[in-house]
Each structure stands twice: as structure tokens, then as C-alpha cells.
Amino acid sequence: MTLNPLLPIMYEPIVRTALLEDLGRAGDITADAIVPADQQAALVLRARQPGVVAGLDIARCAFQFASPAITLRAERPDGSVVAPGEIIATIEGPARGLLTGERTALNFLCHLSGVATATASLVSAAKGTKAQIVCTRKTTPGLRALEKYAVRAGGGGNHRFGLDDAILIKDNHIALAGDISTAVQRAKAHAGHLVKIEVEVDTLAQLEQVLAIGVDAVLLDNMSNEELRQAVAMTGGRAITEASGRITAATAKAIAATGVDLISAGWITHSSAALDIGLDYLDLKRQAA
Numbered sequence: 001m002t003l004n005p006l007l008p009i010m011y012e013p014i015v016r017t018a019l020l021e022d023l024g025r026a027g028d029i030t031a032d033a034i035v036p037a038d039q040q041a042a043l044v045l046r047a048r049q050p051g052v053v054a055g056l057d058i059a060r061c062a063f064q065f066a067s068p069a070i071t072l073r074a075e076r077p078d079g080s081v082v083a084p085g086e087i088i089a090t091i092e093g094p095a096r097g098l099l100t101g102e103r104t105a106l107n108f109l110c111h112l113s114g115v116a117t118a119t120a121s122l123v124s125a126a127k128g129t130k131a132q133i134v135c136t137r138k139t140t141p142g143l144r145a146l147e148k149y150a151v152r153a154g155g156g157g158n159h160r161f162g163l164d165d166a167i168l169i170k171d172n173h174i175a176l177a178g179d180i181s182t183a184v185q186r187a188k189a190h191a192g193h194l195v196k197i198e199v200e201v202d203t204l205a206q207l208e209q210v211l212a213i214g215v216d217a218v219l220l221d222n223m224s225n226e227e228l229r230q231a232v233a234m235t236g237g238r239a240i241t242e243a244s245g246r247i248t249a250a251t252a253k254a255i256a257a258t259g260v261d262l263i264s265a266g267w268i269t270h271s272s273a274a275l276d277i278g279l280d281y282l283d284l285k286r287q288a289a
Contacts, residue, residue, distance in 0.1 A: 003079045003153055005057055010145050015061045019104045028100040041095035041281065043102075045109070047082040048276040052120045054078050054153035055112030056089060058146060062105035067097025079116070079153045088277065102279055110274040111143075112150040118272035119154025121249040122265060131256035131263050134159045134242075138266030147269045159264055167197045168219070180206060184213045198242070207231055211238060220260065221245050228258035 045059070053076055060072040070093030076082050091098060122133040133156040139147045148158045160166055167187045169180075177183035180199065187197050198217035201207045204227060210218055211234065220231050222245035235241050242262040243255050255263055 005078075006145065006149050008057075008061065011058050012061060014142060014146065015058060015104065015108070016065060018107065019062055019065050019101065022104055023100070028096065031096045031099040035095045035099065037094075037096065039095040040093065041098055042090065042092040043098055043279050043281055044090050045088040046278050046280050047084055047086045047088055048278050050081070050083055051113055051117035051275040052154050053080045053082055053088055053109075053113050054116035054150040055109040055146070058112065059089075059105035059109040062108065063091060063093070063097065063101040066101035067094045069093045070097050070101070079155075081120075090282075091279075106277060106279060108146070110277050112146060112153075113275035113277060114272045115147050115150035115269055116154035117275050118268040119151045119156040122247070122252045122263065122268065123155040125249045125252035126256035126263060129256035129259075131243075131260055132157050133252070133268075134262050134264045135269050136160075136244075136264050136266040137162070138270040140270065151268060154268075156268070157262075159262075166195060167191055169197070169199045170219075171200060171202070180209050181213060184210065184215060198240075204230055204234065207234060211235060215239055217242060219244055219264075225254055225258050228255065228260055232259040 047053075056072065056074050056078055063070040063072060070091060073090045074088070075090065076086060076088045080088075082088060119133060119135070126133060135148055135151040135156060136159050137144070144161065148161065151158060160168065167190075169183050169187060174180050174183050177186060184197065184199060191197060196216040198219055199210045199215050200219040200221050201210055202221050202223075207218060207220070217240035218231070218235065219242045220228055223231065223243070228243055232241055240262065241260045242264055243258070243260040244264040247255060247263055247265045252263060
């Protein structure tokens with residue numbers, strides 16, 4: 001799968017806001033006090049644990065907002081699997097800017113690499129089946145485009161980006177409409193010809209109702225593996241099947257084996273652990289010697 005980079009306009013405002021939050025009202029008074037304005041330095045981003053890299057362009061943006069003269073050379077680009085101690089990128093430029101941009105750059109890089117790593121764990125578990133791992137709208141407010149990019153870097157796919165992507169009828173929609181049939185019929189009357197409709201079902205009886213009406217996809221929520229197998233057989237290719245509900249790397253393999261098309265997991269974006277990445281100083285004089 002080709003990993004297309006995000007356009008700068010999609011992340012520059014987010015990075016700018018984060019860096020401004022760190023700079024406060026007086027800027028980096030520590031770096032300004034200690035480091036001469038003309039001092040140059042080189043640093044390396046180094047993995048401290050195994051994982052998948054995501055967010056190097058965002059990290060570069062943070063450093064270059066601190067000083068446009070900073071350069072970042074990726075040694076292990078986004079989507080790369082890295083081992084502890086492996087150098088991910090080399091960064092050179094004005095020392096003050098490197099120190100000023102360090103925390104903002106690492107906050108983004110470690111978080112997004114954590115999302116990519118979590119995604120990759122599910123992708124690995126589902127390997128050998130047709131199931132694709134996808135994320136949800138359970139994202140950090142303001143970071144959705146970045147986190148969904150990180151999911152792609154980890155080998156996963158994206159579910160809806162927002163409420164306007166597609167119609168997803170969930171339990172509360174059905175409750176307010178009165179029943180599944182009414183909810184779906186209203187959705188079909190409202191949707192444009194390019195808008196897909198998916199319905200969340202909790203039971204095989206609900207699935208039977210939805211299939212009789214006809215929709216594009218069914219979200220099989222918190223079903224047992226046996227129920228998922230029956231649901232796939234009942235659907236018979238008439239709709240895309242998506243399994244969801246407390247799915248982990250330990251359970252994903254068995255769920256994927258049921259034959260579902262998609263496995264969606266919210267935790268890969270909202271609860272993944274940050275990947276530990278350090279920024280280490282390079283002594284250029286010692287290296288030259």
C-alpha cells in the first residue's frame with residue numbers, strides 16, 4: 001500500500017498552535033539564555049522501543065517553525081518498522097531552534113508512531129485473512145487527520161473521517177426513529193446517490209431485517225465469533241461486514257477468521273501508548289576527529 005503524505009496545509013495550523021502553546025508569552029527563555037544565537041548542532045531521533053514510525057513531516061514542521069534553517073533527513077520514513085536503538089532521522093541547524101522545537105516535535109512523533117504501532121499489531125494479527133483493520137471517529141479532538149494518517153502508516157485503513165462521509169445508523173438513531181426499517185427508509189430518502197448507508201446491529205435477528213431492506217454495510221457490534229460467522233454467511237456478500245467491540249491484538253486473529261471484511265477499533269487512535277523516541281545530541285567535533 002502506498003502511503004501518501006499529508007499536505008502541509010493539513011497539519012501546519014495544528015503544529016503552529018501546539019508550538020505557540022509551548023512558547024507562551026516570552027519564548028524559550030532557557031535556550032535563549034544558555035545557547036549562543038549562532039551555535040549550530042546536530043541531533044538524531046532514535047527509537048527506544050520497537051514500533052512503526054509515523055509523523056516525521058509533522059516533526060519537521062515543528063522544528064522549522066522554531067527555525068526555518070533546520071533540516072530533517074529521514075533515515076527510516078513513515079511506515080517503517082524500527083528496532084530499539086535505530087536512528088529514525090537526523091536533524092541539523094541552529095541549536096536554539098532545535099531545543100525550542102524538540103518537545104512539540106516529539107509529542108506529535110511519539111503519539112502518531114504509537115498509533116501506527118498499535119494499528120500494526122492488529123494488522124499482523126489479521127494477516128492471512130481478508131479482514132482489513134480500520135479506525136473510527138474516536139480520535140483526539142483536532143488531530144483526526146493526523147491520527148488517521150498514522151493508522152494508514154501502520155497498515156490499516158480509515159473509516160469515516162466525519163459525520164458527512166456516509167450514513168451510519170446506530171442504536172440511538174434506531175431508538176429515536178422507532179425501528180430499523182423506519183430509520184433505513186428515512187436514510188435512503190435523504191442520501192445522495194454517492195452516499196453509502198451502514199447499519200449497526202447487535203443481533204442476527206436485526207441483521208436479517210437490515211438485509212431484507214438492503215444497505216451497503218452492516219456493523220456487527222459486540223457479537224461472538226460464532227455469531228460473526230453466521231452473520232457473514234447470512235449476508236452472503238450482499239453488504240460489507242464490519243466487526244467491532246473491544247477488539248485487541250489477542251482477539252483480532254479469531255475475529256478475522258470468521259470472514260468479516262472489516263475490523264474496526266477505536267482504541268488504536270484514542271488509547272494507544274506513545275512510542276518511546278528520543279532526541280540525542282551528536283558531537284560533530286568528536287565525529288570529525
